[in-house]
Amino acid sequence: VLVVLRSPLPRLRALLQRCWGQLERGLWPGVLRGQSSPWGPALAVQGPALFPQGLNNASEGSAEAPSLLESILWMAAPKKRRTIEVNRCRRRNPSKLIELKRNIDVCPECGNLKQKHVLCGYCYAKVKAETRLIRMEIGKREGGPFNAPAVETVVLYDGEKPTEKDEGKRIIERARKRPSWFVQN
């Protein structure tokens, strides 16, 4: 498959050449020169407004043509290359450097680092893994989607019996010792 890729440079160059040609031929007298056009009156005296419509057309016409093509010539562009010293001053300004974090503590449970306002990542991962296994057990009990009973669920570990409070609840067995962080009732 042939893909035609045109680079933007010849297009812009052609446009500029056209504009420059037009300027040289004097089609835009108002752009470069501050004086009046060569075929305008050398001496202008204020007289009666004979052709008000003509004046309006001329003003509208002169405003329309430049706004389309002249705006390209007057776009913002850098005047000089920014030196590496100036670039460094901008990039290494203290506002752009990474700030030191002062809200890091040690988790009292596992000893890993944690941010003060965030749960400890290690402890959260532990709880997540255990929750996943409990959910798999629940899935095996239910057998399919939309089979959740309308009663509460209680998780019991090795060697635990359901108490009086767990009368009507669904019991999920897990074949391991109760983890220290999972407090019973």
Next chain:
Amino acid sequence: SGAAWARGLLSWARPERWLASGSLFPLSCIHTSTSLVQKIGKWEKKNRVVYPPQLPGEPRRPAEIYHCRREIKYSKDKMWYLAKLIKGMSIDQALAQLEFSDKKGAKVIKEVLLEAQEMAVRKHNVEFKSNLHIAESLAGRGRYVKRVRCHGKGMFGIMKISRCHYFVKLVEGPPPPPEPPRTGFEQAKEYVQQLRNRTLVHTL
């Protein structure tokens, strides 16, 4: 002894021995050309410096560990910010800051620091793994690759996929205290001293 040396030399030069063994030069693998093996960079060679044994009265020279990672898929300018953050910290503080930084390079630098810490304890005779601080940490430019980025209307631009290297030097001991900021009084004193140092040149 001279005769024994000559005999040994001749025994080495016997051609039958070469044909008998499988490879002609069993020790040639050490001196192969660098076409197959990657060129060992200057930073990696800094770990091979061996100092002469210290005299009994000299203060103990702190252990220096150089480690680096090459061709990380990250920008060198962005990596520089992380390297600047870490400069001069103790290794525990640096690891803490990197763990909670959201930048992609933070994960890479953390792995590099942990590797360097393990190297220090195993090979460079460092007693306590927390007793290290970061003396130097730099980011360098890796190999760039140019690719075409398609724009609308059939235009295209050339983008460069940049990679960087990361270098770190760990030194044993607590981190050095930070330099106090220069006061106005200090600057004034230096200025006056400069004025006082002026002399007449090209005179008697």
